[in-house]
Amino acid sequence: MDRAGQQQSLTTAREAGMVGCTYCGLLLPMDQAHCPRCGAGLQSRDDQSLQKVWAWLLAGLIAYVPANLYPMLRTTQMFHTTESTIVGGVSDLIHHHAYGIAFIVFFASVVIPIGKFIVIAYLAYLMSRPHKSDPHRLHLLYEVVEFIGRWSMIDVFVVAILTALVQFDVLATINPGIAAVCFALSVVFTMLSAQSFDSRLIWDRLEKGSFHG
Amino acid sequence: MSGDNIACPVCDVMYHLPPELADGETRCARCGYRLTLGQSEAITRVVGLALTSVVLMGMVVFLPFLDLEAGQFSNSATVYDAVMGFSTGIMMPLSLAVMGFIIVLPLLRFGLLIYALAPVVLHRPNAPGANAALRVAIRLKPWAMAEIFMVGVAVALVKLAGMATLHMGPAFWAFVGVVVVAALKDTLMCRNTLWTALANNKA
Ligand SMILES: [Zn+2]
Ligand SMILES: [Zn+2]
Numbered sequence: 001m002d003r004a005g006q007q008q009s010l011t012t013a014r015e016a017g018m019v020g021c022t023y024c025g026l027l028l029p030m031d032q033a034h035c036p037r038c039g040a041g042l043q044s045r046d047d048q049s050l051q052k053v054w055a056w057l058l059a060g061l062i063a064y065v066p067a068n069l070y071p072m073l074r075t076t077q078m079f080h081t082t083e084s085t086i087v088g089g090v091s092d093l094i095h096h097h098a099y100g101i102a103f104i105v106f107f108a109s110v111v112i113p114i115g116k117f118i119v120i121a122y123l124a125y126l127m128s129r130p131h132k133s134d135p136h137r138l139h140l141l142y143e144v145v146e147f148i149g150r151w152s153m154i155d156v157f158v159v160a161i162l163t164a165l166v167q168f169d170v171l172a173t174i175n176p177g178i179a180a181v182c183f184a185l186s187v188v189f190t191m192l193s194a195q196s197f198d199s200r201l202i203w204d205r206l207e208k209g210s211f212h213g
Numbered sequence: 214m215s216g217d218n219i220a221c222p223v224c225d226v227m228y229h230l231p232p233e234l235a236d237g238e239t240r241c242a243r244c245g246y247r248l249t250l251g252q253s254e255a256i257t258r259v260v261g262l263a264l265t266s267v268v269l270m271g272m273v274v275f276l277p278f279l280d281l282e283a284g285q286f287s288n289s290a291t292v293y294d295a296v297m298g299f300s301t302g303i304m305m306p307l308s309l310a311v312m313g314f315i316i317v318l319p320l321l322r323f324g325l326l327i328y329a330l331a332p333v334v335l336h337r338p339n340a341p342g343a344n345a346a347l348r349v350a351i352r353l354k355p356w357a358m359a360e361i362f363m364v365g366v367a368v369a370l371v372k373l374a375g376m377a378t379l380h381m382g383p384a385f386w387a388f389v390g391v392v393v394v395a396a397l398k399d400t401l402m403c404r405n406t407l408w409t410a411l412a413n414n415k416a
Contacts, residue, residue, distance in 0.1 A: 010226050010242060010243055011226065011227055012220070012224070012225040012226055012227065013220035013225050013226075013227050014225055016227060018220065018227065019220070020219065020220020020221070020222060020225055020227070021220075021222075022222040023222075023348055023351060023404070023408075024404060024405070024408035025219035025220060025221070025222055025248065025404065025405055025408075026218070026219060026220075026408075027218040027219055027220045027227055037344075037408055037411075037412045038344050038347070038348055038408050038411075039344040039345060039348065040348055093371075093372070096375065098371050098372075101367075101368050101371045101372070104364070104368060105368060135244075136244075139223070139224070139244055146355075150355055150356075150358060150361060151361055151364075153314065153358055153361050153365075154361055154364050154365045154368060155365075155368075156307075156311065156365075157311065157315070157358075157361065157362045157364075157365025157366070157369075158365045158368045158369045158372070160295050160296060160308075160311050160365075161279075161290075161295050161365060161366055161369040162369050162372065162373070163295075164290045164294040164295040164296075164297070165279060165281045165288055165290050165295075165369070165373065165377075166281070166288075166373070166377075167288060168283055168286040168288065171283060171284065171286055172283070172376065176304055176307070180304075180307060181304065181306070181307045184307055184310060184311075188310075191355060191356075195355070199223045199224065199244075200223070200224055200225045202224070203224050203225070203243070203244075204225075
């Protein structure tokens with residue numbers, strides 16, 4: 001595999017008074033507003049990036065609270081209705097010795113969302129001033145968050161499938177709870193938060209001389 | 214402005230990529246982003262796989278997905294049923310969102326890719342708005358969640374295993390096909406190659 005930069009020194013487009021298209025990569029003069037190759041709007045840096053990150057993150061956090069307090073599923077068996085929250089559903093699975101699945105649901109619905117809140121907040125906080133952290137580590141954190149965030153949607157889909165399948169009158173009926181809506185919104189908001197983050201800031205805000213490349 | 218000069222979209226480092234370098238696999242020296250995949254012949258396969266996905270997705274929508282039996286009760290659900298499970302009252306927006314994530318957005322992505330790239334493969338002039346179509350297809354990638362839905366199905370099957378007998382319908386296997394084909398297609402998609410091909414096809 002060729003490292004494209006091996007023979008070249010690393011200069012950013014911004015340092016050279018240029019701007020790179022984030023869709024197709026084409027390098028263009030700074031004053032150009034639209035990319036002639038793919039038509040995307042050009043911005044050397046997204047100035048509002050951090051405000052957008054914080055706003056979506058806050059929205060995601062607000063939606064995550066009721067998602068955990070209210071029931072995700074309402075199961076009616078023999079005229080008796082039980083409601084289960086996200087965490088309640090996980091403990092049911094453990095009770096039925098389905099440890100692997102319990103782990104998947106717990107990871108997707110609790111570990112990923114909370115981890116994501118913490119990591120995005122950490123990155124956005126660091127970017128508000130010059131930092132001395134290893135940019136590779138920060139970039140890796142960001143990539144993991146961006147890649148894994150959408151997988152939180154698993155539990156919403158589980159609720160949808162259970163609701164469709166389990167409709168047997170008195171024997172058993174499953175209906176969705178309001179937490180399913182809140183949880184789906186929380187996932188969407190945090191995905192938007194991660195997407196608003198301009199990764200080029202990680203290197204821009206690095207204090208001179210603290211790390212190489 | 215030559216297409217040989219690019220900037221890494223992740224960290225903004227500039228590169229000069231002459232065609233002989235862009236035809237191979239290159240990564241950004243600073244952040245490791247894959248700048249080029251260098252499979253110019255892959256466009257044909259991307260279009261072919263997108264077409265396959267559309268056909269499979271058509272089967273998913275119209276054929277039975279899962280069959281559930283509990284005692285004398287039996288219930289057969291299509292994916293449409295699964296999605297419309299939320300469709301009462303305030304749950305309606307969620308139904309539409311789930312429908313979007315697992316059917317509409319994946320289908321839209323395949324359609325846009327075919328619309329933008331099929332003329333290149335067939336040596337025809339670009340379709341009007343081909344650029345915008347490819348941009349939207351790239352932008353939609355994280356929002357198409359077919360593979361996540363599949364994991365959700367697996368979890369639901371385990372949850373129901375104790376109380377009922379389940380049979381997978383043809384739509385279930387078609388959906389597995391969509392997930393596999395779409396993943397294969399995404400590994401072949403090199404943005405630099407696609408945009409270069411689209412730009413060069415204008416003549
Ligand atoms: Zn562009
Ligand atoms: Zn880079």
